[in-house]
Amino acid sequence: MTGAAETVDVVVVGAGLAGLAATRDLAAAGRRVLCLEARERVGGRAMSWAVDGGRLDLGPTWxxxxxxxxxALVSELGLDVFAQHLAGDAVLEPDAGPVRRVRGNPVDVPSGRFRHGADSVAERMRASLPAYAEVRLGTPVERIVRGPVGVQVHATSREGDPVLVDAGAVVVAVPPALAVQRIAVEPALPPDVEAAARSTPVWMASVVKAVAVYDRPFWREVGLAGAAVSYRGPFREVHDMSGPGGEPAALFGFAPAEALGASGAEVADLFIEQLVGLFGEEARTPRTVRCVDWSREQWTNPPIPVAQGGFGHPALRRLVDDRLAWASTETADRSAGHLDGALRAGRHAASLLLQRADAGTQTRLTQ
Ligand SMILES: Cc1cc2nc3c(=O)[nH]c(=O)nc-3n(C[C@H](O)[C@H](O)[C@H](O)COP(=O)(O)OP(=O)(O)OC[C@H]3O[C@@H](n4cnc5c(N)ncnc54)[C@H](O)[C@@H]3O)c2cc1C
Known part of the structure; x- marks a missing residue:
């Protein structure tokens, strides 16, 4: 069934932190915004897990x-934050030979954490939107057509029906390499923009994150910080990921997806085996373990991953035809790759569109 086209001022593609930041700023300036999100949740790479009365991060943590x-967002939204646990010694696992205890903790740096998980940032951003800004889940965008004045955005609803939206402009708040591989843009993007998008890697899209939850943070009882670096792998680094006050008690590790070559239960077994080597036998009996292979996430990792390249390419920080703006942490000029960079990128995209509208150019942003 093809319904009539909906009309809004701006379509934002993607409801990660970048897309939500753009949506918020455009809505704050009075624009009717429709944010189309492929997944059935907001937050994108920010994803958390409700476990043992806490909420632990399976994507970003700090x-x-x-x-x-x-x-600024933490203070504006009144988000509950706490400091990463740092106290204690770290553990070093060389590529051969015994595990060593390292005095102090040179592995972790001071950082903040979100008591209700990193995805609570996205949920709170969404909840703060006015009624005329909509975030629609389960609606992947497949095609963007730039017309003489505006854009047409083609998507599919979760029921499988076509969704067609006419807008003055579009913000592509999807990692650029994923966007150009999965969303058809017509007419073709300028060659420098296309090349920049195709050569911008997606930050953390090729890692596996594993989280093991325990009855108590037993490593702290023997003066360990829960931090480890391993040259043996498969997990290269481990950190304490306990909630505030050590509850729930948890450790997490990162491994490069290609080095693991395993999935599901096998990954969990490998993680626990490695934790036993690092922190002793008590690590063998977690209450539960959860692993996410981000390289298998179709709405994060492009079909053809980009191995190397820089972030914040100038071609992705300006408008295409006055009506297409890029926004994802990979396009930020500061903190690129981080949550902070995602917010900056989203706000930058919104400001480009609002400046154009204010200058009375072709971008048709209606009040
Ligand atoms: C394991 C891991 C650990 C990390 N650790 C940290 C950390 O500790 N601190 C930190 O600051 N950063 C960390 N990061 C990075 C951080 O997660 C990102 O910088 C940030 O979440 C990116 O936000 P974004 O909005 O730019 O992109 P995303 O969160 O990727 O958002 C893009 C959105 O677009 C949607 N989408 C994709 N394609 C389409 C489509 N065709 N149609 C509609 N929607 C689409 C996606 O579903 C997603 O919701 C980590 C990332 C990972 C994976």
Whole structure:
């Protein structure tokens, strides 16, 4: 069934932190915004897990001092934050030979955490939107057509029906490499823009994150911070990921997806085996373990991953034809790759469109 086209001022593609930041700023300036999100949740790479009365992160965990965009949002939305546990010694696992205890904790740096999980940032951003800004889940965008004045955005609803939206402009708040591989843009993007998008890697899209939850943070009882670096792998780093006050008690690790070559239960077994080597036998009996292979996430990792390249390419920080703006952490000029960079990128995209509208150019942003 093809319904009539909906009409809004701006379509935002993607409801990660970048897309939500753009949506908020455009809505605050009075624009009717429709944010179309492929997944059945907001947050994108920010994804958390309700476990043992807490909420633990399966994607991003930290924000760092001086990241003023996320700090400002934390204070504006009144988000509950706490400090990453740092106290204790770290553990070093060389590629051969015994595991060593390292005095102090050179692995972790001071950082902030979100008591209700990193995805609570996205949920709170969504909840703060006015009624004329809509976030629609389960609606992947497949095609963007730039017309003489505006854009037409083609998507599919969760029921499988075509969704057609006419708008003055579009914000592509999807990692650029994923966008150009999965969303048809017509007419073709300018060659420099296309090349920049195709060569911008997706941050953390090729890692596996594993989280093991325990009855108590037993490592702290023997003066360990829960932090480890391993040259043996498969998990290269481990950190304490307990909630505030050590509850729930948890450790997490990162491994490169290609080095693991395993899935599901096998990954969990490998993680626990490695934790036993690092922290002793008590690590063998977690209450539960959860692993996410981000390289298998179709709405994060492009079909053809980009191995190397830089972020914040100038071609992705300006408008295409006055009506297509890019926004994802990979396009940020500061904190690119981080949550802070995602917010900056989203706000930058909104400001480009609002400046154009204010200058009375072709971008048709209606009040
Ligand atoms: C394991 C891991 C650990 C991390 N650790 C940290 C950390 O500790 N601190 C930190 O600051 N950062 C960390 N990061 C990075 C952080 O998650 C990102 O910087 C940030 O979440 C990116 O937000 P974004 O909005 O730019 O992109 P995304 O969150 O990727 O949002 C893009 C959105 O677009 C949607 N989408 C994709 N294609 C389409 C389509 N065709 N149609 C509609 N919607 C679509 C996606 O579903 C997604 O919701 C980590 C990331 C991972 C994966």
């Amino acid at each position: 924000f760092w001092p001086g990241e003023t965009a996320i700090e």
